[in-house]
Structure formats: structure tokens, C-alpha cells
Amino acid sequence: MTADTPSATLIDGKAFAARLTTRVGAAAARLEASTGVRPGLAVVIVGEDAASQIYVRNKGETTLRAGMRSDTHALPKDSSQIDLLALIARLNADAGIHGILVQLPLPDHIDAALVLGAIDPDKDVDGFHVINAGRLAVGLPGMVPCTPLGCVMLLKHELGSLSGLNAVVVGRSNIVGKPMAQLLLAESCTVTIAHSRTRDLPALCRTADILVAAVGRAEMITGDWIKPGATVIDVGINRVPSRDPVKAAEGRTRIVGDVAFEDAARVAGRITPVPGGVGPMTIACLLANTYTAACRVAGVQPDSLDA
Numbered sequence: 001m002t003a004d005t006p007s008a009t010l011i012d013g014k015a016f017a018a019r020l021t022t023r024v025g026a027a028a029a030r031l032e033a034s035t036g037v038r039p040g041l042a043v044v045i046v047g048e049d050a051a052s053q054i055y056v057r058n059k060g061e062t063t064l065r066a067g068m069r070s071d072t073h074a075l076p077k078d079s080s081q082i083d084l085l086a087l088i089a090r091l092n093a094d095a096g097i098h099g100i101l102v103q104l105p106l107p108d109h110i111d112a113a114l115v116l117g118a119i120d121p122d123k124d125v126d127g128f129h130v131i132n133a134g135r136l137a138v139g140l141p142g143m144v145p146c147t148p149l150g151c152v153m154l155l156k157h158e159l160g161s162l163s164g165l166n167a168v169v170v171g172r173s174n175i176v177g178k179p180m181a182q183l184l185l186a187e188s189c190t191v192t193i194a195h196s197r198t199r200d201l202p203a204l205c206r207t208a209d210i211l212v213a214a215v216g217r218a219e220m221i222t223g224d225w226i227k228p229g230a231t232v233i234d235v236g237i238n239r240v241p242s243r244d245p246v247k248a249a250e251g252r253t254r255i256v257g258d259v260a261f262e263d264a265a266r267v268a269g270r271i272t273p274v275p276g277g278v279g280p281m282t283i284a285c286l287l288a289n290t291y292t293a294a295c296r297v298a299g300v301q302p303d304s305l306d307a
């Protein structure tokens, strides 16, 4: 192998997510057979953001494929905050709905923190409610945000114990960066959260045994930022012009991560691709959280979803 040959093992999140979705579906069927409770997920979308519409459609289709109830509530972009809060109140009270997800981003005239705070914490399958953020921070059981949960599942599957490893999380969002750091800390990693004000980010990233990229900047992290043999988890989903100049001129695009994949794969030990890495895990974990929430309502212990 030459220095230019990609050497990293690909972490196949798509295949892992497909297996997890099958296991959740089987567990949900057992729950329904034994208790009559069929896990139900309600997804709320406001407006016409194209990417959000695709995510929401995928969530609905995967939920149905797992044999669970899926309701999608698509509200017009000029819907009032009061209407949205009224819908959430109805879903909170609906015994057939165990998980509620409000797709982000919301239009500017809606206070997202207020809306997320209105969701019953026990139905908050996104894990975005402050109660669930607090539970995660102090190590109490609760709903864990799906993307970081999926990343940690992949990491444990690949590496076994994460104890003592140096983890650098690039990005400090409430959705990914902060809960990711909490989960890695709970796995006894030594965790650093890096962000736009971090000094000498490349040098810090080179200390990482586990590098999680969640900044939303296309291909920002290059091979020279990576410690040889490190495990790289790329959470980014960025749309950039097609490689083919003719297609690019027609406005065609492709999806890339926050990591310059080919360059990074020459240095890393293991790496998630984009697409096909972390993305599919998010939906599988959403179904797992909905199943867990339904078990709580049914008063039964959830079956293990481990491989």
C-alpha cells in the first residue's frame, strides 16, 4: 500500500442501521402482540424546506416499514406558533402517539425553544427537551438525541470499549455536539469540545483517537488533521456543486460531509462515509426511542436492541 492508498476501514452505517431497524420492528411487533400497544410516532413539519421534506418523508416511510404507526403533520409555513403549540398539546394527550418530533429548522417567526419545551419529555424522541438534556448530563435514563446515539452505537460496535480514549467533538450544537460529548464522557472517554473559537484546531484534532465532525462546513477536516489510525465519525451533510463542471453549471449538486473523505481515509483507521454513515443511524435510533417510549407506556421493560 502506498501513502496515497485509502487505508481506512469503512464504517457501514447504512447496513448497521438496516439491522437495527429490523430489530426494532421485531421488538415492536412483540410489544404489540403481548400488550396491544403499537408504537406510534408523530412528525411535525412547518413550511416547505426541501431538505426537511426529504428527511420527514424518510422518517415516515421507515417507521411504517418497521410496522409502527406513523403520522405526519405538515403545516403551512405561515402557521402561527399558537397553532403549532395546540397541535403539540393534542399529540401529548394522544394515547396512540408515543413519540413526537418537530422537524428543525422552524420558520423564524416561531420560537423553537418554546415549541420543543412544550413536548411531553417522555414523548420527546429527539431528546431535545431541557429535561432530557439534563437527564443526560447527570446520567439519568431519558430520551437521548438520535444522531449522537447512533454515533456512539457505531463507535462501540467498531471499537468495543471506548474507555480512556481521547475524543474530540468539533461542533457545540445542542442537537449533536453537546449530547455527543456527554455520551462519550459516559463511555469514559477524555472529551474535548472544539468550536469556531478553538485555537489551532488541526493540532487539537490530531490528539483525537475518536474525531467527531459536526460543524456543517463541507470537507473542512483534511487528512493532515487526523491522527494515523484514528476513528473518524462524520456527521456533516453538506450540498456542494457536482464534480462534473457541466452538471455543476446545470445546478446539479452532491452531498459531502464535514470531512474531506478521500484525503482523511488515507490516514484514519476507520471512517464513516457521507452518505451512508451516520445519517441512516439517526432514523434507526428515532425508531428505537419511539419503541422505548411505547414500552414505558405499556409498563414493560424494552427488549435489548443490541446486535
Ligand code: GUN
Binding pocket: 101, 102, 103, 104, 105, 126, 146, 147, 175, 282
Ligand atoms: N433537523 C436536522 N436534524 C434534525 C433532527 O435530528 N431532529 C429534528 N427534529 N430536526 C432535525
